[in-house]
Amino acid sequence: LQFTEEKLGQAEKTELDAHLENLLSKAECTKLWTEKIMKQTEVLLQPNPNARIEEFVYEKLDRKAPSRMNNPELLGQYMIDAGNEFGPGTAYGNALIKCGETQKRIGAADRELIQTSAINFLTPLRNFIEGDYKTITKERKLLQNKRLDLDAAKTRLKKAKVAEARAASEQEVRITQSEFDRQAEITRLLLEGISSTHAHHLRCLNDFVEAQMTYYAQCYQYMLDLQKQLGSFPSTFLSNNNQSSTTPVQSVSSPSVLASASASLPSVSNSMVTSGLSELKSSSGSRKARVLYDYDAANSSELSLLADEVITVYSIPGMDSDWLMGERGSQKGKVPITYLELLN
Numbered sequence: 001l002q003f004t005e006e007k008l009g010q011a012e013k014t015e016l017d018a019h020l021e022n023l024l025s026k027a028e029c030t031k032l033w034t035e036k037i038m039k040q041t042e043v044l045l046q047p048n049p050n051a052r053i054e055e056f057v058y059e060k061l062d063r064k065a066p067s068r069m070n071n072p073e074l075l076g077q078y079m080i081d082a083g084n085e086f087g088p089g090t091a092y093g094n095a096l097i098k099c100g101e102t103q104k105r106i107g108a109a110d111r112e113l114i115q116t117s118a119i120n121f122l123t124p125l126r127n128f129i130e131g132d133y134k135t136i137t138k139e140r141k142l143l144q145n146k147r148l149d150l151d152a153a154k155t156r157l158k159k160a161k162v163a164e165a166r167a168a169s170e171q172e173v174r175i176t177q178s179e180f181d182r183q184a185e186i187t188r189l190l191l192e193g194i195s196s197t198h199a200h201h202l203r204c205l206n207d208f209v210e211a212q213m214t215y216y217a218q219c220y221q222y223m224l225d226l227q228k229q230l231g232s233f234p235s236t237f238l239s240n241n242n243q244s245s246t247t248p249v250q251s252v253s254s255p256s257v258l259a260s261a262s263a264s265l266p267s268v269s270n271s272m273v274t275s276g277l278s279e280l281k282s283s284s285g286s287r288k289a290r291v292l293y294d295y296d297a298a299n300s301s302e303l304s305l306l307a308d309e310v311i312t313v314y315s316i317p318g319m320d321s322d323w324l325m326g327e328r329g330s331q332k333g334k335v336p337i338t339y340l341e342l343l344n
Contacts, residue, residue, distance in 0.1 A: 012155075013151055016184070017184075020184060023191035023192065024140065026191070030194055035129055041122060045113070072106045072107035073108070076099075076106075077100065079100030082100075091322070102225070106218075116207075117211050120211065121205065124204045125201065132193065135190060136190050136191065139183070139187045142183055143180070146184075147180055149176045149180070150180045153169065153176045154173055285314065286327075288311070288312060288313075289324075289342050290308065290310050290341045291306060291308060291310070291311065291339060292339055293307050295336065300333075303327075303333030305335060310343070311326045313326050313342075323335065324340070
């Protein structure tokens with residue numbers, strides 16, 4: 001009744017002191033933004049809404065969600081499988097395997113970021129929403145009820161005509177006033193804890209930033225290592241031998257991510273065509289070739305190469321079409337043709 005009369009403007013209402021009102025609005029504001037930040041962080045860490053729902057359900061059932069590959073890990077696995085299928089000895093197959101391994105490392109770093117952020121950042125935020133703020137809400141509701149009781153007692157005191165009724169109403173006002181004051185004090189103490197919540201969440205935010213920093217530094221390092229490995233791959237590939245022998249060499253421009261690496265590499269001549277190679281393969285003679293990029297021999301049957309050196313190359317019948325025999329003085333071994341520029 002008191003609440004209805006207040007709404008209709010027929011009854012007076014005890015106002016909370018300004019300090020308490022400020023604390024209440026600060027708590028509401030904290031709850032609102034903590035919830036928004038928490039939900040958006042969840043979206044950032046796990047963009048798939050179905051996966052988020054699944055994780056939530058498993059969490060509520062107090063069971064561990066089934067472990068499955070994340071997107072970078074899945075892409076990495078496809079790349080590795082494709083590379084093995086195309087042949088680890090081919091330039092493309094080898095590059096795919098290297099890229100795949102890097103994607104899997106990024107996937108593992110991704111997993112680590114999610115785990116660290118969940119423990120150090122999301123959990124404390126969620127604990128505030130589901131714990132401290134729920135307690136504040138409960139005590140605030142209790143304060144509202146105590147205030148209504150107090151104002152109802154004040155109204156009855158105003159309406160009391162006879163002395164006995166007045167005395168009883170005064171006693172009731174005293175009791176409800178002390179109960180209201182006590183509840184206001186409890187609520188105030190809880191609300192003043194919001195400042196320490198901010199301080200705690202600040203530490204959690206620093207932990208989150210550190211987790212992100214570690215993640216991006218790892219990813220950068222992985223990509224840098226991959227770039228170095230791919231930087232040793234030529235950007236000009238000979239056409240496969242199942243195509244016409246007169247097909248010119250396709251010039252594949254390096255992706256921008258390799259721009260810095262390829263800037264330091266020697267320029268690739270596009271004048272060479274596969275017919276020159278066919279001629280070498282069909283003849284029993286040898287040719288001089290300039291080495292375009294450094295190459296480290298994978299085993300004793302191969303010859304290590306240094307960029308810009310000139311070596312002698314020749315073909316052996318039945319040899320893999322991606323390779324030639326190379327000679328440098330008394331040293332000899334297989335060399336990948338994509339690392340060479342045949343000289344006239």
